[in-house]
Amino acid sequence: MLRLWGRPSSARTQKVLWTLSEIGLEFDFVLASATMGPGGHVSKGNHPFGIVDSPEYRSLNPTGRVPTIDDDGFVLWESNSIVRYLAMQHAPDLLYGNDIRTFASASRWLDFENNELLPPQHELAMHLIRLPEAQRDPAAVEHARLAFVKALAIVETQLGRTRFMCGERFTYGDIGVGIRVHRWHLFGLDGPSVPNVARFYAEIQARPGFQRWTADPAHHLEG
Ligand SMILES: N[C@@H](CCC(=O)N[C@@H](CS)C(=O)NCC(=O)O)C(=O)O
Known part of the structure; x- marks a missing residue:
């Protein structure tokens, strides 16, 4: 059976989880991380899930990061490559x-x-949620908010032309963007009106793969 190492609060792991769910593949999910554990981020004194520092894991993925998969003996890391591999x-x-x-x-x-x-969005997660309050920087939040809004405008324009990111049907290209749109919505920051993104967001929220692995706000807002 396919095995996936990762953590539910990792958007990169979520890309793989959502993809697996779209396909309907069964898999073992091994919780692994150096920075997050059952109680939240290590910067708040929590124990990490671990595994990623072990020699066994490093022999699979020398970066010590997540996600990694083993599909019947084929080992792969780098989340985008995993999604492309699973799709093909x-x-x-x-x-x-x-x-x-x-x-x-x-x-x-x-x-x-x-x-x-x-x-x-990584900067936003760190300075809104994950860092201890004394280390959070409002200027970093504003800088990251503006950068995200600029990139979101490109998504908005594309979704004004097509129903999904690559045309009239769902593709794996919607998964990464979908997770970022969801996380942005949960952060609740000010931003321009993006009606096409809102329409797309409503559509992807109806997908079981989104509901199973991405929807839960705890996977985005706790850390
Ligand atoms: N380019 C890599 C980056 C992997 C990465 O940075 N993963 C994060 C989680 S999103 C990680 O491993 N963080 C440290 C940890 O949880 O131990 C990928 O896309 O797979």
Whole structure:
């Protein structure tokens, strides 16, 4: 059976969890992290899930980060590569219409999520939630908020042209953006009106994969 190492509060792990759920693959989920544990972030004195510092895990993933998968002996890390692999190996029709250009378009939006939406949102998570209050910086929050809003405008424009990020049907390119839109909504910060994003957000919230692994606010707001 496929095995996944990660943690539920990791948006990168959630990309893999949501993908697995869309496909309907059964898997073992091994809780692993150096920075988060059952009680929250280690900066608040909590014990981490661990595993990632063990020689066994490092032999699978030398970065010591999550997520990692083992699919019947094929080991892979880097969340976006895992999502692409799962789509190609297990569900090309479902996740990109078995079409190379749709695959490439979805791959682009996954990279955009990683490069443009993730960095400011990571800053927001640290300075709004994860760091001890004395270390939180309102200027860092404002800087990250503006950077996120700028990237979100690009998503808004795309969703004004197409129902989903890559056209009229759901693809794996919607997963990364979908998680960031959800987390942004939960943060409750000021931002411009984005009606196309709102329509998209309502659509993805109806998907069982979103509901199972991404919806729970605790996976975004606790740390
Ligand atoms: N580029 C890597 C980054 C992996 C990464 O930074 N993962 C975070 C969780 S989102 C992590 O391992 N944090 C430390 C930990 O939880 O031990 C990927 O996309 O998989």
